[in-house]
Amino acid sequence: MPSVAIPNAPTVVRATNVSKRFVIRKEKSLKERIVNFGRSNKHKDDFWALRDVSFEIKAGTTIGLVGANGSGKSTLLKVLGGIIEPNDGAVQRRGRLAALLELGAGFHPDLTGRENVYLNSSILGLTRKQTDDYFDSIVEFSEIEAFIDTQVKFYSSGMYVRLAFAIAVHVDPDILLVDEVLAVGDEPFQEKCMNKIREFQQEGRTIILVSHSSSQVESLCDRVVVLSHGSVIFDGGAREGIAALRESFDH
Numbered sequence: 095m096p097s098v099a100i101p102n103a104p105t106v107v108r109a110t111n112v113s114k115r116f117v118i119r120k121e122k123s124l125k126e127r128i129v130n131f132g133r134s135n136k137h138k139d140d141f142w143a144l145r146d147v148s149f150e151i152k153a154g155t156t157i158g159l160v161g162a163n164g165s166g167k168s169t170l171l172k173v174l175g176g177i178i179e180p181n182d183g184a185v186q187r188r189g190r191l192a193a194l195l196e197l198g199a200g201f202h203p204d205l206t207g208r209e210n211v212y213l214n215s216s217i218l219g220l221t222r223k224q225t226d227d228y229f230d231s232i233v234e235f236s237e238i239e240a241f242i243d244t245q246v247k248f249y250s251s252g253m254y255v256r257l258a259f260a261i262a263v264h265v266d267p268d269i270l271l272v273d274e275v276l277a278v279g280d281e282p283f284q285e286k287c288m289n290k291i292r293e294f295q296q297e298g299r300t301i302i303l304v305s306h307s308s309s310q311v312e313s314l315c316d317r318v319v320v321l322s323h324g325s326v327i328f329d330g331g332a333r334e335g336i337a338a339l340r341e342s343f344d345h
């Protein structure tokens with residue numbers, strides 16, 4: 095088992111019948127524009143990115159969210175992290191959460207790396223004194239010392255991820271959400287992140303990971319949830335989950 099199983103571990107995340115709808119605006123075709131001359135060139139469609147998703151996650155579990163492109167993984171991660179609200183259903187969480195979502199999320203582009211460290215840490219519940227204490231260690235982990243006083247809008251995607259990951263792992267999270275972002279780091283940094291994730295597993299923290307890498311999911315996760323068109327089609331062991339994922343590509 096990749097993480098340390100805790101007997102009778104409490105539930106730290108519970109999603110109950112979660113559904114999320116987006117409104118998609120589409121341009122009308124030339125024919126529709128002529129027929130509807132004088133009216134708006136756009137029409138709206140409802141799109142359910144998540145439909146009736148329910149599961150519970152016990153403390154200390156590493157869970158992989160997998161599925162084809164557009165199946166709803168990032169949307170689910172954002173709903174679990176409280177970054178977006180579901181239209182139906184509810185999410186309950188216990189403990190401090192740190193989230194590594196899409197690139198640059200959580201960073202203010204006009205602020206420097208240093209200022210963003212302080213801003214992010216305070217959003218995640220650290221005092222200024224605690225951030226002062228962690229600051230050097232965050233910068234050292236990120237290995238971007240030379241750019242720490244540069245505005246983050248000038249950062250490369252790898253530099254963003256380095257700083258974001260370094261902050262997330264220093265705020266003592268009980269739950270860590272990681273979207274695909276790690277794939278952006280270079281090989282040595284990815285290895286460093288994997289080691290940190292393994293350390294977190296040993297410490298009994300809960301990790302929710304979105305990944306397209308089957309080998310990464312199999313080596314890190316205790317459990318896999320497979321999404322297809324916004325619904326859970328499998329919830330169980332990692333190896334069986336990867337098999338269910340491959341099968342879902344054929345449908």
Ligand SMILES: Nc1ncnc2c1ncn2[C@@H]1O[C@H](COP(=O)(O)OP(=O)(O)OP(=O)(O)O)[C@@H](O)[C@H]1O
Pocket residue numbers: 116117118141143161162163164165166167168169170
């Ligand atoms: N803000 C939004 N407005 C409209 N549609 C959205 C929005 N965010 C996501 N979607 C749609 O919801 C669906 C699920 O998107 P999501 O990013 O959750 O998929 P994913 O499984 O993470 O995909 P990928 O593997 O490509 O990253 C997609 O069809 C996407 O276009």
